[in-house]
Amino acid sequence: MSPEERERSYEHYKQWQINKIRYKHECVAYVLMIGVIALFVLKYWKELSIGFVVIIAVGCIYLLAMLIRKYIKIQQKAAEMKKIAEEVGGTDIVLDHEKGKVSFSVPAENADEVISDIEKNMRNSKYKLKVSRVQNPDNEMKDKKTTDVGYVNKNSQRNNGKTEHKGTDNNQWFYSMECLKCGHKYFANGSDIKIRKCPNCQGGKP
Secondary structure, three states: OOHHHHHHHHHHHHHHHHHHHHHHHHHHHHHHHHHHHHHHHHHOHHHHHHHHHHHHHHHHHHHHHHHHHHHHHHHHHHHHHHHHHHHOOOEEEEEEOOOOEEEEEOOHHHHHHHHHHHHHHHHOOOOOOOOOOOOOOOOOOOOOOOOOOOOEOOOOEEEEEEEEEEOOOOOOEEEEEEEOOOOOEEEEEHHHHHHOOOOOOOOOOO
C-alpha cells in the first residue's frame, strides 16, 4: 500500500469514528427529547386536549364559512345570469341553484345576436361567467338539408356554408363548420356534416 493510499484509508477510518460518535449522541438526544415530550404531555394533557379541541372547532367554523361564502357566490352568479337572460329576451329560463347555471331558449335566427349581447353584459360583471350554445333537442332540423347553411347536427355542429375547396371524399366539397359548444371552426366534407363531431372538444377528426 502506497503512502497516499494509507493516508486516504486513515482519513476514511477517522471520519467513520467521528460519524459513529455523532450517531450515538444523536440517539441519546432523540431519546431525551421523546422523554421530555412524553412527560410534558402527561403533565399537561388536559390543557393540550382543550387546545386541540379549540383548533379543530376554529377549523370547522372556517370551513363552514368558506362553504357558505361559495354557496352565496354561486347563487349571486346564477341570479346575475338569469337577469342577463331576461334582458336579451330569453324564454323558458331554468335556474340551477346547485351548479349556478342558467339555461334559456331564444329563436335560432337571433342566437348570434343574443350571444353577442350576453358577452357584452358579461364583461361588466364582477363574476367569471361563461356562455355556451347548444341545439334545442326538440328541433330536429326537419326543414333543412345537411348541406343547407344553418343546419345543426345532433352534436351541435353548425354548417356555415359551402367553401370553394374540394373535399377529400369522392365528388365532395368542403363546408365551413362551427361548434356551438366551444366556437371552434373547421372544414368537413358535405357527406360528413350529419355525423361530424368537434375536433376541439368532442374528439372528432381534424
